[in-house]
Amino acid sequence: MKSFKPKFEYTSKTTGGQPLRLIPLGGVGDVTKNMYAYEYGNHIIIIDCGVSFPDDDMRGVDLVIPDINYLRDKKQNIRGIIITHGHDDHYGALPYIWPELGVPIYSQKLTCGLIRAKLADNKVPTDRVKELKIDDTLTLGVFKLSFYQVSHSVPDSTGIVIETPVGTIIHQSDFKIDWSPVNGQVTDVGRVAELGNKGVLLMTIDCLRSDRPGYTSSEKNIEPEFEAIAKQTTGKLVFTLITSNITRIQQALNVAAKMGRKVCFVGRSMENNTQVARELGYLDIPSGIVIAQEELKRFAPNKLMVIMSGAFGQPGSALMRAANGEHKHVQILKNDTVVVSADPMPSAEMSQGVLIDNLSRIGCRLYYSASDSALHVSGHAAAEEIKLMISLAKPKFLMPIGGGFKQIRAFGLLAADLGYEENEIITLTEVQPVEITSDKLKILPPIPYQNVYVDGLGVGDVGSVVLRDREHMSEEGVVVVVLPVDTQNGKLAGQPDIISRGFVFGPDETDLMGAALEIVKSLFMEHKGGRLDVRYARHEVEKHLEKFFFQETKRKPLILTVVMEA
Numbered sequence: 001m002k003s004f005k006p007k008f009e010y011t012s013k014t015t016g017g018q019p020l021r022l023i024p025l026g027g028v029g030d031v032t033k034n035m036y037a038y039e040y041g042n043h044i045i046i047i048d049c050g051v052s053f054p055d056d057d058m059r060g061v062d063l064v065i066p067d068i069n070y071l072r073d074k075k076q077n078i079r080g081i082i083i084t085h086g087h088d089d090h091y092g093a094l095p096y097i098w099p100e101l102g103v104p105i106y107s108q109k110l111t112c113g114l115i116r117a118k119l120a121d122n123k124v125p126t127d128r129v130k131e132l133k134i135d136d137t138l139t140l141g142v143f144k145l146s147f148y149q150v151s152h153s154v155p156d157s158t159g160i161v162i163e164t165p166v167g168t169i170i171h172q173s174d175f176k177i178d179w180s181p182v183n184g185q186v187t188d189v190g191r192v193a194e195l196g197n198k199g200v201l202l203m204t205i206d207c208l209r210s211d212r213p214g215y216t217s218s219e220k221n222i223e224p225e226f227e228a229i230a231k232q233t234t235g236k237l238v239f240t241l242i243t244s245n246i247t248r249i250q251q252a253l254n255v256a257a258k259m260g261r262k263v264c265f266v267g268r269s270m271e272n273n274t275q276v277a278r279e280l281g282y283l284d285i286p287s288g289i290v291i292a293q294e295e296l297k298r299f300a301p302n303k304l305m306v307i308m309s310g311a312f313g314q315p316g317s318a319l320m321r322a323a324n325g326e327h328k329h330v331q332i333l334k335n336d337t338v339v340v341s342a343d344p345m346p347s348a349e350m351s352q353g354v355l356i357d358n359l360s361r362i363g364c365r366l367y368y369s370a371s372d373s374a375l376h377v378s379g380h381a382a383a384e385e386i387k388l389m390i391s392l393a394k395p396k397f398l399m400p401i402g403g404g405f406k407q408i409r410a411f412g413l414l415a416a417d418l419g420y421e422e423n424e425i426i427t428l429t430e431v432q433p434v435e436i437t438s439d440k441l442k443i444l445p446p447i448p449y450q451n452v453y454v455d456g457l458g459v460g461d462v463g464s465v466v467l468r469d470r471e472h473m474s475e476e477g478v479v480v481v482v483l484p485v486d487t488q489n490g491k492l493a494g495q496p497d498i499i500s501r502g503f504v505f506g507p508d509e510t511d512l513m514g515a516a517l518e519i520v521k522s523l524f525m526e527h528k529g530g531r532l533d534v535r536y537a538r539h540e541v542e543k544h545l546e547k548f549f550f551q552e553t554k555r556k557p558l559i560l561t562v563v564m565e566a
């Protein structure tokens with residue numbers, strides 16, 4: 001059914017025949033690790049620089065970052081990096097990628113605060129982070145940029161307008177259309193319509209929920225759900241959610257204030273993000289309501305709300321440790337209630353499943369979005385909202401971003417409904433540069449691309465980070481730890497075995513491996529008994545051995561732990 005075809009005359013301002021290139025450096029068909037380069041002659045700008053979270057089979061890997069190989073011999077052409085909003089899958093790779101590029105980073109106030117905190121946490125200088133206001137314009141080489149506000153699950157999210165020699169591009173990263181957003185930031189559809197009337201060449205647009213019909217509901221609907229749960233809770237109330245979801249944290253705070261509960265933020269990224277948001281005025285925290293972790297024991301459980309990081313069950317995260325009975329300050333008891341208010345990305349479904357399982361074993365009251373859909377509202381536009389944006393912008397060409405292949409396909413159907421022809425929609429299956437002139441599109445052959453892994457201590461609660469790609473791993477060697485474990489009681493069921501290849505040689509090897517064996521054994525001695533979470537055990541073993549090997553040899557072999565369940 002073709003019900004709508006945008007009608008407009010597109011006129012190019014300049015010609016000259018040189019095309020603009022768009023290169024999706026975060027990969028294609030990847031929901032996360034957003035990174036796009038726009039290149040015209042020797043002018044390059046980069047939009048976003050995000051991380052992705054590894055699949056379960058990427059052992060020992062904490063993060064995956066974009067491959068910037070395409071940029072390596074063009075670094076001098078890069079004019080700046082612009083970040084659309086403060087989500088890790090849009091700025092989380094900056095600590096690893098920025099040091100190599102060294103160019104200014106531009107974004108809005110809250111996003112800049114979050115970026116600075118993350119860079120500082122990784123000991124990366126923050127002086128090139130430049131704060132913009134929503135109505136500022138920015139000229140970077142031949143590109144003239146302006147911004148407009150959009151609703152999303154973190155304040156200060158933006159759409160980016162890029163005026164280029166071949167025409168106007170709208171880079172519409174994550175957004176939704178929420179007329180009653182918690183933070184008052186409504187998507188500026190007026191601006192988009194205005195741009196549409198002047199003529200838009202290309203719109204790249206968030207397609208994550210293009211396969212969901214209708215509209216995404218308002219974030220405001222969450223608070224009454226939280227409140228209803230809080231009223232029924234006789235013990236501690238534990239909330240977990242994505243730590244950048246500042247608007248939802250505000251709603252949890254509102255509930256705590258109403259119910260007379262003290263609030264404690266737990267987990268490194270939760271503490272960092274809420275501190276930044278509070279300092280910059282994006283969180284309204286009633287005075288005296290927040291307490292330190294050490295103070296938790298001073299209050300009765302029914303006077304406490306704990307807001308924790310680890311909603312996806314990341315190994316080593318605060319909530320995962322609490323669920324395993326191994327957090328220093330937070331114990332989760334049968335009488336407590338845990339609310340998991342976050343839908344996992346596909347790659348995190350399994351680890352969130354482990355978290356839910358471990359919490360269920362404790363027997364506490366548990367609410368999570370898969371069991372109660374009212375507990376989570378997406379920050380992304382569904383089909384009708386996407387159609388509205390496209391109809392207002394009336395771009396000549398469209399490119400879905402931030403979705404998997406399923407959503408890219410759904411987006412194609414939705415755009416066809418609006419009257420777009422197949423050759424007007426850029427759907428890539430590999431990392432291919434796209435060349436655009438004022439009236440033509442050309443998709444170039446794929447460029448070499450591989451995922452780059454960051455492993456070591458990047459995600460959890462420890463600061464130092466080891467960056468390495470596969471080549472590096474082969475240089476540093478491999479250590480395999482074979483652990484026979486009785487998962488019922490969490491004890492070793494036999495002698496662990498440690499095998500190394502390409503790491504250390506000669507007489508030192510026996511001593512080093514002997515000492516490593518003792519470390520592994522002592523970790524199991526510390527386990528208090530009860531069922532063992534295998535993922536967590538693996539994470540702990542790898543973390544401690546990595547530290548030990550580095551101390552002894554100044555090398556970081558890849559450590560693989562194989563758990564044999566007895």
Ligand SMILES: [Zn+2]
Pocket residue numbers: 085087090152174379
């Ligand atoms: Zn986002």
